[in-house]
Amino acid sequence: MANRTGTSWPTPSWRDTPWGGMALRRVRAAPEPDAAPRAVALPAAWDEEAGAALAALATGMGPVVLPILAQGWIARLVRRGTELRLLDSGRADTLALALHGLVASRRGCPGATTWRGEARAEPRFVLNLPAFLDETGGFDSAAYAKAVGVAVESLDILSGGKATRLRVGFADLAGLLAALGLAYDSVAARDVATCLAALTRGAAEAASSRIADRLGAREPAALLWPSPPAQCAVPGLAAAARRALDLAGASHGLRHQGCFALTHADAAEQLLGAETGGIAPAQGPVRYEHDETGAVTERPTRAALRAMALHGAGAAALLAPVPAAARSAMEAAVSPFLHAASPAPLATPQPARPLPPPRPAAAPSQIWRVVVGGHRVTLRATEAADGGLAEIALLSGRGVADALVQAVNIGLGRGVPLSDYVAAFAYGRHGPAAGMVEGDSAILCATSVLDWAFRRLAIAYGGEAEARALWPDPALEDCLTEQAPAPGDRGPMLPLPLPQQPSPAARRRSFRLVS
Incomplete structure (x- = not known):
């Protein structure tokens, strides 16, 4: 395929990406309980909810293969960036491989509108915080900052290089905090969230400044920053946040007015395995669903399984519902670093409630x-x-x-x-x-x-x-009885006397002259 300058750039096949060595399995999934299921293929280790999300992200009703579906929007993005000269051919392959890697590792992806090819919708990019946990239970700050930069570059291309505000955000803060052994309603948890918000904003503005170095700055760099915590419960996170802010502040200008914004979740978060959107607290450590027999069963959430694996069975209590004041305190901790106000919660967090029992089958x-x-x-x-x-x-x-x-x-x-x-x-x-x-x-x-x-x-x-x-x-x-009719003789169906027939004179008296 050629760009406007006549040079060609290859689009890497999904088999040459991180998907190439990944085993896939076929399932039938539906985006909604009442919708018709469709055949989908996704990584063998991914859960059934990812299949439902994949069915929701793809248009039409035919079979869906996740690597091929991801290849579709990634190829469109890279092609658009090259045609608009927002992306050179040397960077095209690198960006495509980075996007494939984020999706394959369930670390990040654009919102549902990008998957469906809805060009007129405002794009968004979400990063799944628990997916950046390392093997020791720490947080991979360097990989997260790099992912933020990929997200900023991708959204700039999706907007045709014209948008002054981008929407890069994260999801499942509650799941990350539980995996770190922190209660959502605690000072330590709010310090971690503040450092994450500072790291996200610093990495996003640093990426915006790199785009400005190539295409021209449209906004001045920020000189004053809110002061992030000097330390937090995650080793190295506070230092990484300060470095990101310092790097963004030392730039010569930015391409965008804002890049860091939390948004309402859609099927993209479900595909990544994020169980809460943005800074929302968890609804509880368990979820209720119907098993194969139709009975209601109680199963731990992914966040609860992860927390219990790292900190023991008692860690599930970290995901207990919290009062509304706890969410407000968390919002106050991260809002100084947001480029847009955090969206209002869709509903006040409440304890998880069991599903209604399945409708019993009709008795024989x-x-x-x-x-x-x-x-x-x-x-x-x-x-x-x-x-x-x-x-x-x-x-x-x-x-x-x-x-x-x-x-x-x-x-x-x-x-x-x-x-x-x-x-x-x-x-x-x-x-x-x-x-x-x-x-x-x-x-x-x-x-x-x-x-x-x-x-x-x-x-x-x-x-x-x-x-x-x-x-x-x-x-x-x-x-047979005296009252019963003989077989074959039904007799009158109603035991009522027949009405008497009126005489002709009586019938004439009942006539009326109508003018």
Whole structure:
């Protein structure tokens, strides 16, 4: 591909980046619980939430491969920087490899709009603070300052070199503090946050000054700084913050009015594994989710697992919810170094609450539809977890009271055996519906709807052979009563007298003249 000067610059394949030696796994993930899942490929060591974030960051509904998706926006960024002469060909490969490395290590990436290619949206870049922990539990200040510089350069290119304010920020301060063994609501934690904010601003303005050296300064360098803490709980962090501020102050000018701004989180933070945005405190050391069986289960957060691995099981308490005053104190500690006001919290931190239990599956049931003595009857039997009878519902146009069915269900719920009800209602004459039974090959004749219903239940839940031995079909003449119609003769469906026909004279008197 050629730039405006005619020289070509190669775009490194993602296989030549840190992704090249990384094993990938395929999963199906959805950005929202109600959305259709899509196939995604991500590093084998990454969690399921990263798959959901990847599904949200990619447009369309087809399969997504994380290295290829990252290669897409990185190639667009490098191409834009080269075409606008904001980036020379020698720096293009270095910046592309640095961006791939930040994403692959889950240390940083641009916001969701850049992944989706939304050119008109204001870009942002977020750095995941816990990802900069070193093996001994310290903080890699040098790598963090370098990442801030990459973020500033990337956002300047994404804005076409025209933006005077950039939005570089960090995420998951609460997770970092817990990994360091510090309570969020403590002086030591606020000192660490102040040093981090000072390091971020100093590194960002130093990067802005390097761009100004190539393209021209638009803003004067700051001469006065808030005084960061002389020391903090993280070895070397306070000194690194002071060096970054001194380097930025010694520059000849800046390209941007501001670079350091905390923003609301989106799917980019979720992809990086950050569990809180900016300086927000944690909601608790555990999260609630549904397991494979649909039951609600309690699992520790990533921050809690990390803190317990470094400091023991008791470190999970460091992620307990804090009062609103604690967040306000943290904001006061970092705000002197921000180029823009910190966004208001989306919600006041509250203790984590369990998910609502999953909707239980419908209880198994059996339904029979028959005709007893010319009358339609529907019987539904709902089963208990052990396969026994839990309750019944009986629908008929004749002689079955809802109160009777309700009383039977109450008895079943309190352990009354079904055989007691069969003995009480079998062969009983309850209402005029009696005679031949159509639709039930096991019961051919019934003395009433209840007779058929409870003998049917005895067959279904006591075994047909045993039930037929105890409760055989009665003789046809026993099924018929004086009130029951003969088989095949339904008779009038409503036992009401027919209205008398008025005489012709009466009908004429009812006429009205309408003008």
